[in-house]
Amino acid sequence: xxxxxxxxxxxxxxxxxxxxxxxxxxxxxxxxxxxxxxxxxxxxxxxxxxxxxxxxxxxxxxxxxxxxxxxxxxxxxxxxxxxxxxxxxxxxxxxxxxxxxxxxxxxxxxxxxxxxxxxxxxxxxxxxxxxxxxxxxxxxxxxxxxxxxxxxxxxxxxxxxxxxxxxxxxxxxxxxxxxxxxxxxxxxxxxxxxxxxxxxxxxxxxxxxxxxxxxxxxxxxxxxxxxxxxxxxxxxxxxxxxxxxxxxxxxxxxxxxxxxxxxxxxxxxxxxxxxxxxxxxxxxxxxxxxxxxxxxxxxxxxxxxxxxxxxxxxxxxx
Ligand SMILES: [Zn+2]
Ligand SMILES: [Zn+2]
Numbered sequence: 001x002x003x004x005x006x007x008x009x010x011x012x013x014x015x016x017x018x019x020x021x022x023x024x025x026x027x028x029x030x031x032x033x034x035x036x037x038x039x040x041x042x043x044x045x046x047x048x049x050x051x052x053x054x055x056x057x058x059x060x061x062x063x064x065x066x067x068x069x070x071x072x073x074x075x076x077x078x079x080x081x082x083x084x085x086x087x088x089x090x091x092x093x094x095x096x097x098x099x100x101x102x103x104x105x106x107x108x109x110x111x112x113x114x115x116x117x118x119x120x121x122x123x124x125x126x127x128x129x130x131x132x133x134x135x136x137x138x139x140x141x142x143x144x145x146x147x148x149x150x151x152x153x154x155x156x157x158x159x160x161x162x163x164x165x166x167x168x169x170x171x172x173x174x175x176x177x178x179x180x181x182x183x184x185x186x187x188x189x190x191x192x193x194x195x196x197x198x199x200x201x202x203x204x205x206x207x208x209x210x211x212x213x214x215x216x217x218x219x220x221x222x223x224x225x226x227x228x229x230x231x232x233x234x235x236x237x238x239x240x241x242x243x244x245x246x247x248x249x250x251x252x253x254x255x256x257x258x259x260x261x262x263x264x265x266x267x268x269x270x271x272x273x274x275x276x277x278x279x280x281x282x283x284x285x286x287x288x289x290x291x292x293x294x295x296x297x298x299x300x301x302x303x304x305x306x307x308x309x310x311x312x313x314x315x316x317x318x
């Protein structure tokens with residue numbers, strides 16, 4: 001339908017994580033990482049952002065049912081991190097946030113371990129054949145380094161001769177949505193195509209015009225050109241922000257899309273649903289096998305520069 005687009009095809013490996021009992025040495029999500037016993041486990045010292053709920057006395061709750069702009073501004077001035085009010089059967093609360101320092105650093109949580117031998121699109125820096133992803137499952141202040149404090153550890157699997165048996169548990173994990181369930185993987189290589197604004201103007205415009213004619217539930221370039229779910233490589237989508245340059249902070253060359261952590265394995269439409277799971281067609285909850293949600297049911301994309309030493313990383317949430 002769109003002659004010329006084939007020149008921009010790129011492969012991705014869908015990981016298809018599903019709850020299971022992964023071993024320490026294979027590729028998996030959650031679970032235990034292949035980690036040398038004598039290497040310190042990384043930890044986040046904080047500080048962290050904590051959600052607060054301030055109860056409102058019943059005689060004042062009526063004021064907050066339809067608050068005036070003046071009342072809302074007053075709350076925003078007085079309540080740190082004011083994010084609105086909420087009324088339930090239990091009463092009315094004012095929602096805010098506060099920044100807390102932690103008495104002790106909290107061990108990071110294993111997000112994924114990927115072996116190049118299992119994941120065809122995993123390109124490793126020279127000498128490495130395993131990628132390990134860890135993060136802190138808490139919210140961090142906006143002035144902290146961008147994104148979730150995350151660590152990418154590149155290893156050579158054969159160099160770990162005496163692996164650690166059990167990872168230290170996080171001391172604080174206030175966001176259960178960032179504690180991945182142990183999942184085994186079923187890697188599958190697929191072909192993807194770039195976001196329309198990252199194609200030559202005329203071609204991209206033709207694709208955009210076509211998509212504008214598609215109705216709800218009908219396949220479009222948008223729905224079939226990029227796979228949903230956790231995946232390695234492929235093309236990033238930019239439906240929230242329009243394309244942003246993801247250049248290496250050190251050498252200023254464009255970085256590569258390494259890993260996408262998705263809040264769902266199925267983003268509406270069943271074009272990418274595995275045939276083995278066609279019975280899940282109408283279900284929503286069955287498409288969140290990892291239990292991980294990032295942002296507001298968004299995708300977290302991790303970009304890397306494989307040329308620079310230390311493999312610089314950037315994150316983008318869409
Ligand atoms: Zn943290
Ligand atoms: Zn670089």
